Amino acid sequence: MAVKRNMDPKKCPMPSQEPNVRNKNFEEVALGYTYEMAVNEAKRCLSCPKKPCQSGCPVGIDIPAFIGKVAEEDMEGAFKILSASSALPAVCGRVCPQETQCEGKCVRGIKGESVGIGRLERFVADWHREHSDEKPEMPQSNGHKVAIIGAGPSGLTAAGDLAKLGYKVTVYEALHLAGGVLVYGIPEFRLPKTIVQKEIDNLKAIGVDIETNMVIGKVLTIDELFEMGNDAVYIASGAGLPRFMGIPGESLKGVYSANEYLTRVNLMKAYKPDSKTPIKHSKNVAVVGGGNVAMDAARSAKRLGAENVYIVYRRGMEELPARAEEVEHAQEEGIIFKTLTNPVEVLGDEDGMVCGMKCVEMELGEPDDSGRRRPIVKEGSEFELEIDTMIMSIGTSPNPLIRQTTPGLDTNRHGCIITNGDDGLTTREGVYAGGDAVTGAATVILAMGAGKQAAKAMDEYIKSKYNEQ
Amino acid sequence: MFKILKKEELNPTVTRMVIDAPLIAKKAEPGQFIIFRTKEDSERIPLTIADYDRQAGTVTIIFQIVGYGTMELNTLNEGDSIHDLVGPLGRPSETEGLKKVAVVGGGVGCAIAYPVAKKLHENGCEVHSVVGFRNKDLVILEDEFNAVSDKVCMMTDDGSHGTKGLVTTALEQLIKEGNQYDEVIAIGPLVMMKFVCKLTKEYDIKTIVSMNPIMIDGTGMCGGCRITVGGETKFACVDGPDFDGHQIDFDEAMHRGTMYKEFEQHAREEGCNLLKKEVL
Numbered sequence A: 001m002a003v004k005r006n007m008d009p010k011k012c013p014m015p016s017q018e019p020n021v022r023n024k025n026f027e028e029v030a031l032g033y034t035y036e037m038a039v040n041e042a043k044r045c046l047s048c049p050k051k052p053c054q055s056g057c058p059v060g061i062d063i064p065a066f067i068g069k070v071a072e073e074d075m076e077g078a079f080k081i082l083s084a085s086s087a088l089p090a091v092c093g094r095v096c097p098q099e100t101q102c103e104g105k106c107v108r109g110i111k112g113e114s115v116g117i118g119r120l121e122r123f124v125a126d127w128h129r130e131h132s133d134e135k136p137e138m139p140q141s142n143g144h145k146v147a148i149i150g151a152g153p154s155g156l157t158a159a160g161d162l163a164k165l166g167y168k169v170t171v172y173e174a175l176h177l178a179g180g181v182l183v184y185g186i187p188e189f190r191l192p193k194t195i196v197q198k199e200i201d202n203l204k205a206i207g208v209d210i211e212t213n214m215v216i217g218k219v220l221t222i223d224e225l226f227e228m229g230n231d232a233v234y235i236a237s238g239a240g241l242p243r244f245m246g247i248p249g250e251s252l253k254g255v256y257s258a259n260e261y262l263t264r265v266n267l268m269k270a271y272k273p274d275s276k277t278p279i280k281h282s283k284n285v286a287v288v289g290g291g292n293v294a295m296d297a298a299r300s301a302k303r304l305g306a307e308n309v310y311i312v313y314r315r316g317m318e319e320l321p322a323r324a325e326e327v328e329h330a331q332e333e334g335i336i337f338k339t340l341t342n343p344v345e346v347l348g349d350e351d352g353m354v355c356g357m358k359c360v361e362m363e364l365g366e367p368d369d370s371g372r373r374r375p376i377v378k379e380g381s382e383f384e385l386e387i388d389t390m391i392m393s394i395g396t397s398p399n400p401l402i403r404q405t406t407p408g409l410d411t412n413r414h415g416c417i418i419t420n421g422d423d424g425l426t427t428r429e430g431v432y433a434g435g436d437a438v439t440g441a442a443t444v445i446l447a448m449g450a451g452k453q454a455a456k457a458m459d460e461y462i463k464s465k466y467n468e469q
Numbered sequence B: 001m002f003k004i005l006k007k008e009e010l011n012p013t014v015t016r017m018v019i020d021a022p023l024i025a026k027k028a029e030p031g032q033f034i035i036f037r038t039k040e041d042s043e044r045i046p047l048t049i050a051d052y053d054r055q056a057g058t059v060t061i062i063f064q065i066v067g068y069g070t071m072e073l074n075t076l077n078e079g080d081s082i083h084d085l086v087g088p089l090g091r092p093s094e095t096e097g098l099k100k101v102a103v104v105g106g107g108v109g110c111a112i113a114y115p116v117a118k119k120l121h122e123n124g125c126e127v128h129s130v131v132g133f134r135n136k137d138l139v140i141l142e143d144e145f146n147a148v149s150d151k152v153c154m155m156t157d158d159g160s161h162g163t164k165g166l167v168t169t170a171l172e173q174l175i176k177e178g179n180q181y182d183e184v185i186a187i188g189p190l191v192m193m194k195f196v197c198k199l200t201k202e203y204d205i206k207t208i209v210s211m212n213p214i215m216i217d218g219t220g221m222c223g224g225c226r227i228t229v230g231g232e233t234k235f236a237c238v239d240g241p242d243f244d245g246h247q248i249d250f251d252e253a254m255h256r257g258t259m260y261k262e263f264e265q266h267a268r269e270e271g272c273n274l275l276k277k278e279v280l
Helices: A035-042 A063-071 A075-085 A089-095 A117-131 A153-164 A193-205 A222-227 A258-265 A292-303 A324-332 A401-405 A444-465 B022-027 B068-074 B107-122 B142-148 B167-176 B190-202 B250-257 B261-271
Strands: A145-149 A168-172 A209-211 A232-235 A239-242 A255-257 A284-288 A308-313 A336-339 A341-348 A354-367 A373-377 A383-385 A389-392 A396-398 A431-433 B002-011 B014-020 B033-037 B045-053 B058-064 B084-089 B100-106 B126-133 B151-156 B183-187 B207-210 B226-229 B232-235 B242-244
Touching: A035 A063, A035 A117, A063 A075, A063 A117, A075 A089, A075 A117, A089 A117, A089 A193, A089 A444, A117 A193, A145 A153, A153 A168, A153 A193, A153 A444, A193 A209, A222 A232, A232 A444, A239 A258, A255 A258, A258 A292, A258 A389, A284 A292, A292 A308, A292 A324, A292 A389, A308 A341, A354 A389, A431 A444, B014 B068, B014 B107, B022 B045, B022 B058, B022 B084, B033 B058, B045 B068, B045 B084, B045 B107, B058 B068, B058 B107, B100 B107, B100 B167, B100 B190, B107 B126, B107 B142, B107 B183, B126 B142, B126 B167, B142 B151, B151 B167, B167 B190, B183 B190, B190 B207, B190 B250, B226 B242, B226 B250
Parallel strands: A145 A168, A145 A232, A168 A209, A232 A431, A255 A389, A284 A308, A284 A389, A308 A336, B100 B126, B100 B183, B126 B151, B183 B207
Antiparallel strands: A239 A396, A341 A354, A354 A373, A354 A383, B002 B014, B014 B058, B033 B045, B033 B084, B045 B058, B207 B242, B226 B232
16 A cells, blocks of 8 residues: 655654653653554555665564554554564553654654664554454463573563563563563653553563562572473573662661662652552652662652752763753753762751762763763762752672572672673573573563564574474 | 551451562561652661462561551551552562571561571571560561471570570570571661671681661662771662671661651550550
8 A cells, every 4th residue: 555655854852741740740751642643654664675674673673564563553453563573562662762762763763763673663562452453372382391480571581582482481570560670770750561461461462470479599490490390591680789889878877779779769669659568759869870660760759749850870861871851851840960079978857867968069071981971070060959868870790599599600890690692691501591581671672572582592592402493 | 559468456456467569578688678658758667578379469567666657557457458558679689599598587586587587497507596576475487487497495584485585595506506697687677686696706707797777768868877897888778688797887886776766656656555664
């Protein structure tokens, strides 16, 4: 069917809640395209034969094909193309950094704005969830069993791919709820939990077993998973221990890691007024760090009623590692950016409660190993900021429980599991790993990409082990 | 879901539950803990394992009702089920190679000290148990301690049972009598552990304490359970809960423990008259 192209240089803006309304509630910020908006935006795609966008996608979605279906108004057809490559399209459409991936490679982006690929992905996944009552088909069993450690984006992606190939997949999750960072970390206003739950239900419907409250390394070891008849194991245990700066006062009451703060708010539902989960209702909050997690923590604190919420970051606005869209949203919602600023001490009152933060101003010097300009302390620039809550969001190091209890599994000096290139094979036969457990803290989509590659490698390994084609 | 096979009130605010949890029972060791959630929307609360039976596939927990979460757990009865139970978490207590140990327990901390004393006793170690309570009505596990100890010093604040005085008084007396301990293991309120450590430092006796800070996931993710040990930040859930007591910054830990005091207070006042009584 011939489709008339839309040559508007700008992408259709995302309808969103007003900043001054949304910074007081936990409902989703972006409301999603309407049917007409989606069809119209899809018509901006040039269907380039070389598909540069697809090469930018860690899970390799055939992007021009699914967008073509949207332009033809065949939403179910578009969903089939998406779900062939992604186990969690409704999630990716919301949280992927598209600007550096698919959209970053879009030809329309050269002279104008790229096609809104992420927004279209979200539209298609939401449309399917709301309109289709088609039950996912149960794949034919191939008689083999695999175990996956961690029900986050990487583990769930691997689980979906392996289940579709006929494996009996059991996912072991340490927390009481599956989803990993999608449920404990990313807030409701950016990723509604009902959507995550629906994606997980879809995996269960194709036969994936999810066992919660199972801390592998404690209740069962990897060796025991093999004894139980699993042919391969995928470790997707995610990032672990939060980092602190090592400055005085970090143990004062009111200093949280972003993990703790967000877990209380999201997983433990402290954002609901009737929640029994304790959380500090702060007035002045400093979030230290400039990544997406820092933005999530700051925007959550604002929604819980804080008057002043600061992002304290030692480099400049240009260097913020968070997605541009998250930074914009935070600014619109009244988050105050104190860039080129670094805390040197947390100050406490007589009860051991945070009452302020001593900071220094920074300036940028020569580029360092990461290619970013190195921040240097400006002499005599010390000042105090009045705060009652500090949230440390400066990264995490991998969880230690599995490496402590798995002989033969090598890790690097940071504690990240060592794997052999792209397929995720560890130093133990039949044991694969991916996601933050391997890379250190990264993004949902990179973790999903690793899950996808590991699933393929595990399938090849098991088939060659049994001489199957 | 984890079924409660037995429930018993040890004193007005301390309850013992035996829970069907075969996988946890298979791996549990003294010193390790579990995290429970009573219902689907309940808080996650850590509790040290008080006992386990590998054959029966059960773990025993003993808890004091201190806030909403433990109050809610206490509403469950035999035959009911706990929604979530995860464990065994943390590192087991190190008991190998010890020949003579003083185990000091304070209040409901005795519930955690008991399995350690039991394990030491099974290993052939000479165990001197010093257990302290506010008064005779709050005494728990007396028979159990008697069964696994070569000597038991029962202390109460008001002298209504055993000897009147603090656990530190009894411990110092034992040391002065010439008992040479390889180690002292102290488990109880922070203030008790702090003063036991102060005492044993004077006598240069290695002392292990079990820390029970505020915690959410218990698997090394949230960082809420951090403790300063020897000037370094440690996480009770994965590095502990046992630590060298002489290295711990107890004052900091005590401050951190009061983070949600008002919240707990509010939950208590809202829900339970029993808790308005002064206990422990």
